[in-house]
Amino acid sequence: MSTWIVIVAVGLGSYLFRLSMVILTGRITMPAYLERASGLVAPAAFAALAAAGVAEACGGHGLTQAAAPLIAVAAAVIAVLRTGSPQAAILAGLPALWVATALLPS
């Protein structure tokens, strides 16, 4: 139940954000530091979610199997740096994860 309430609440809040300045047009000016901060939220959120996701994938396995996600992330980082394409992360990282999971002793 709370899943639905959360999604509706985030959706409603987001819509009010979108509508806010269109309705209040010209009556409020936003401080500059808040604009700088808002540009940093998405990279920070992505980094936090990625780190937590990788840590979760490493947890609950033996030491050697925990290395598989880390190998996959390393392959992903190298692929993105070499190609300059964000999509390369999945294209290189996922096969690396399959190979590492199959080869590492459990």
Add this chain to the structure above:
Amino acid sequence: MISLRADRSDIAAGARAMVPWLAGIVPFGLVIGVSAAQADIPAMAGWLTGPLIYAGSSQVATIGMLDAGAAPVIVVASALIINIRLIFYSATMARYWRGTPWWWRLAAAYLIVDPSVAVGLDGYQRLSRDRAHAHYFGGAVLLWVCWLAAIGAGATVGAGLPAWLHLEFVMPLYLVGAVVPKVTSPAQRRAILAAATVALLALSAPLQLGIALAIAAGVIAGLTAEPRR
């Protein structure tokens, strides 16, 4: 005056201007669909983040934190913090929508998100006001349709694939791919490193508060870097 009948060529031009964006947006939608299918939430709830929240990064946080069992208040607060940028987009578009009918502003505001604002602004800077409205509408609606279709396709495919594919790892990999190119900017690099570090340190924080703490730490760390001139 808003008259979409007369502006078909501008609607089409707006839609065409959106096409290059779709190359990045459609894979993101697919990944969100796949991760929603893997997450411990109803399939319909995962897809509904598309039309209801309609902002990828916030949808990822919502799905991920619900899956991890975070407290509802923490999920809502974190997802809305990620969407604060929408207020700035709203301010940007407001000056072009002054004097337009209510129904237009209610609908056009709903479609505000990073790519639609970018395509829309280009139109408002080049075209007359009326034609630019049609340009924005064409781009924004195409984006909306493709976004929801991509999430639906990802959720459908993701639910039926075998476990050894480890599709639950697609989202972390996607996020790594999105973050790595950003480390060239000093402020974003600090934000990324601080957020990742705090997220790891706070893994066992109560109520899954770690993600919210990590975002806050990342933003504060990023603000300490000199703004680029």
